[in-house]
Amino acid sequence: MTESTKTDEKTSAPPATVKTPAATRWRWGALAVLLVLAVYAPFQLAPFYVFQLTMVLVYAVALLGLNLLVGHAGQISLGHGAFFAIGAYTAAILMERAALPYPLTLPVAAAVAFLIGLGLGVPAMRLRGLYLALVTLAIAIFLVPLLKRFEELTGGSMGLTLAKPQPPAWTGLAEDQWLYFIALIVAVGTFLLVASLLRSRVGRALHAVRDNEIAAEVMGVRLSFYKTLAFAWSAMLAGVAGSVYTWVIGFVSPDSFTVNLSINLLAGIVVGGLGSLSGPVLGGLFVMFVPSISQDINDAAPGVIFGLLIIAVMYVAPTGLAGLAGRLIKKIPRKKE
Amino acid sequence: MAGFLQQIVTGLGAGAIYASLALALVLIYQFTGIVNFAQGELAMFSTYIAWTLVAAGVSFWLALVITLVVSFAGGMLIERIVIRPVEGAPELTIVIVTVGLFIFVNAAAGWIWTFLIKDFPNPFPGGALELGAVTVNFSTLGVLGVVGLVMGLLYLLFQHTKIGLGMRAVATNPASARLVGIRVGWTLALGWGLAATVGAVSGVLVAPLLFLEPNMMAGVLIYAFAAATLGGFDSPVGAVIGGLIVGVAETLAGAYVGFIGSDLKIGVPLLIILAVLLLRPQGLFGRAAVERA
Incomplete structure (x- = not known):
């Protein structure tokens, strides 16, 4: 058991980040190109593909939260989908029952998910990460019957059907394009937020907790405080993603948020890349497209692929696709100064 | 009162099944410090093997024996192939x-x-035993008996055989065990094999009650x-007693706490x-x- 505290090459090792000025410039350039492409894409693609890209962004925001917890703080959650569902239902109930304008549902959903995350994180975080995995798995399984029970609020098994947000006339956008841009703005906003958070004192504290708890504690990092906070933040980001999900789909039902969603999200972030900022985007692409493509082979094919990939990634590339890309960039020979 | 006792008996029957899967979890945890989230799925897979054999016309008890042997081999194989490469890696x-x-x-x-x-x-006869006002199904008795038998066999294995002694040595201190000539790697694989076998028993016990499907477990x-968790992750006896307590608690909560009912019972373990x-x-x-730093 004592061995579990020692850190190893083959785990949540920090991503192979390149800190040279040239690489940083290269990085910003790539990011700018990507952003231009992201803005340009909805005007070129058919509505269905725009919808799919919107969902990639929604998943990316949820994975950003999961990455904060798993990749940066080294804690594991098997119930991230539950907080996604809490956000989605908060938004749906507020829109349906309280007739709240949809943009206002996002901060409320974020706050609700944050508080529930904080409440559940306190008992689970007093112990090692393993118990967090247990508790979160139990929450994910428990949530579905709970949502079905409070029928007058949640609509029971039938769920709630809502009107999708309509684009304002001055934009001249179609509905799918409008939703895409909302998701893009939320995604960019949350990414900037998390990126600056990680560069701060908090980010360093989280990394210290992940890499060596005892050493972190000796350096004055309050373990339970940062672990609980990381859990609550990750829940909050899932809640934000959930509320955007509700706007985009216009429908919530308990069966959309089974434990499979949580497990797919974990698979997404592991394959996408733990502990890197591009991991959530790659993970979002993975969660969105792998099931829809492989489902044609067999209903069970996505699961088989997810399972094998998770195990393979943990063996050969613990930093996921993003980490692989990072390593490749590192290999590009640079000019001698 | 009779109704209450009846609920307790039902709870014990359910609890015995939870106990058997908990026993499998604890077995692996003891040897390797790993909590195997796939334990239930491995049990489900074993149950499908048994189902396939029975469907092919093999008698139930022979099918069970074959299933247990296959599960044992499968568990060892999984340890060798899947778990070995990450042995000693952090929990995450x-x-x-x-x-x-x-x-x-x-x-x-x-x-x-x-x-x-x-x-x-269902391997057990359909009737029931009348004990005063309480009826105990033969299948409940059968489940309890099987779990008791598994417990007893594991006790004999661990306390009275040389293999068991070696396994306990590995669980206590792998490095020292290796120094006295115990093959630690194979012992760990043996632990996984045993756990898969015990898990297979719980799968076969649960299948007649829940219907067999991939998400059964x-x-x-x-x-x-x-x-x-209740019994303590490092205590096999605790796992069994914990399982029985959880089974009874869940049944009583479902029956007597109106708010919980049968649909929210899954909140009880949480x-x-x-x-x-x-x-x-x-x-x-x-x-x-x-923990020592």
């Missing part, structure tokens, strides 16, 4: 690998046997986790896990972990 890595195994085994069963539910034969796994973590994290029979 191992948990993720067992979750990957969970997804893979679940989907593989769905691929091979489809997601349609299957009827699984997901709920049972949560109950087994609650049982192991509450138990949270309560144990807050009040007595090492469980009823576990030892508190002491």
